[in-house]
Amino acid sequence: MAEHTPGTFAERLYPSTSFFLAVLLLIPALTVLFTPYSLQAGIIAGVVAYALVCAIFILTSRKVEVQDGVFNAGGVKIDVKHLGEIEVLDSQQLRVAIGRRLDARAYLCVSGWVHSGVRVTITDPDDNTPYWVVTSRKPKHLAAAIREAQGASTNAA
Structure with missing residues (x-):
């Protein structure tokens, strides 16, 4: 961990852990949505959507x-x-x-x-x-x- 220098502060305003847990619901939601076409496609779509949402929120979090x-x-x-x-x-x-x-x-x-x-x-x-x-x-x-x-x-x- 970096040593504290007087007059310095740094924080990234990432979403909370509970946000990322709630967004996990994208996986079963998209799986159900795509099930008539393909269960495998639904799971893949859910995982990709989850990863994209997480990446967007992490990359756009303010410093x-x-x-x-x-x-x-x-x-x-x-x-x-x-x-x-x-x-x-x-x-x-x-x-x-x-x-x-x-x-x-x-x-x-x-x-x-x-x-x-x-x-x-x-x-x-x-x-x-x-x-x-x-x-x-x-x-x-x-x-x-x-x-x-x-x-x-x-x-x-």
Whole structure:
């Protein structure tokens, strides 16, 4: 396992194990669908469909990271010096943040199978985005890494 460097964080927002178990139902469903033609074709179609769905969800899962003073959420990057208040969100707070309290200008990096995250205020005067909401399975670690990176960039300046 890699050594922790202050101000760094990396996480891939993969679906949960229960998602992959539920998708296993594609195999018997397609087997039943293809049975009038060929049982073997149904099993093959089910296994191929399962593999394709899993591959798509794994390959398109978003990456969240803090590295070298840059916060990257789903491929969108911002220097940590442009970040203000960081609020750790539990499942209920996240639901409210991306629901009735959502500002349409906010940037969302949200995966439906992750039920916690952070809300980070953007302080860059040239950026119209008021804040980011980013899901994470380790929101406290993410918030700490952003704060550490901010401290490191302040000390380097």
